Amino acid sequence: MALFAVIGLGSFGATVATQLIELKHEVIGIDLNKKYVENISDQLTHAVIADATDEHVLDELDVKRCEAVVVAIGEDIEASILCVLHLKNMGVKKIWVKAKSKAHHMILTHLNVDKIIHPEEDMGVRVAQSLSYPMVSRYMALEDDHYIVKVEIHADHHGMPLRKLMNHVPEIKTLLLKRGSRIDDNPAPDMLLQEGDILVIEGLLEPLRRLSKYFKRL
Template identity: 60%
Template structure:
């Protein structure tokens, strides 16, 4: 169990704070808006009305014990930057920050922020991917254009030989596993056939995955 600090308890900040709490961590939530504090006060470890742009306030709240701090301030870019400077001065191990604009992102980069978050942009990309490839329920981007994708097998592919499908549509794509109910198959034999509602996890370059997706439509 670790201690985390979340500064800014709008929708994004609240989601992070509550999920960290569910995972068993102690969470210090800070906001200047009383309503935001009231919404999480009985669901996280500490919820405090405070000005996080004041380094002394953060020091008094003992946020320096945090394994990481997440600055989820929305519109006030100046306040976001001041919070980052304060957290850096307090030697917080990791600082994650929600960026509002490209210039905000640039400033945060120069300040050495470990992780810059663009939740609206990321969600937009995910929605577009879902609309374009409805068979892909989840994906994770790796480096150099590689992705790991989770594919739900629909009735159209029930009984189809997986290796044959991959040879026809999916050059240079690695099958990681197939899940069927509670069974997980890591070694896929040449005669393995897909079943409706199987979950297929594969890894490959985006353009190869796009070719594979055509077989699912």
């Protein structure tokens, strides 16, 4: 269990905060908007109506104890930047920031924050990926155009040997197969797939695209 702070409890910030709670972490939520704080206060470890652009407030809340601080301030770019500067001055270990615009992103880059988040853009990418590759339920981007992809097996593939499916894309590595509650981290090539099986595979984008086309033809 770790302690996190989320500054800005609008739609994005509230989602981050509640998801961290579901993952069994402790979360301090901070927002100047009383309504936002009241809407989520009973779900967080600690929720505070406060101005996060005031360094004294951040110091009193002792946010430097946190494993990471997420700055999810929405429309007010100046407030976001001022908050980040205070966090940097306080020596906060890790700072993730929601960026509102390209200019905001550029300034945050110069401030050397640990991660810049574009929620709408990221969600747009995920929606486009899901529309383009319907067999993909979740994915994680790695470096050098590599992806780890979670694929759900549907009725069209029921009874098909794993080898027959993966022979279309020999460059892709099968990391594991999940069937119900059982996880096989070294599935046999002759294993017959069942509807509802989950495959976790890894590879470059181009072979994954070829696999996607094969799924679409079935």
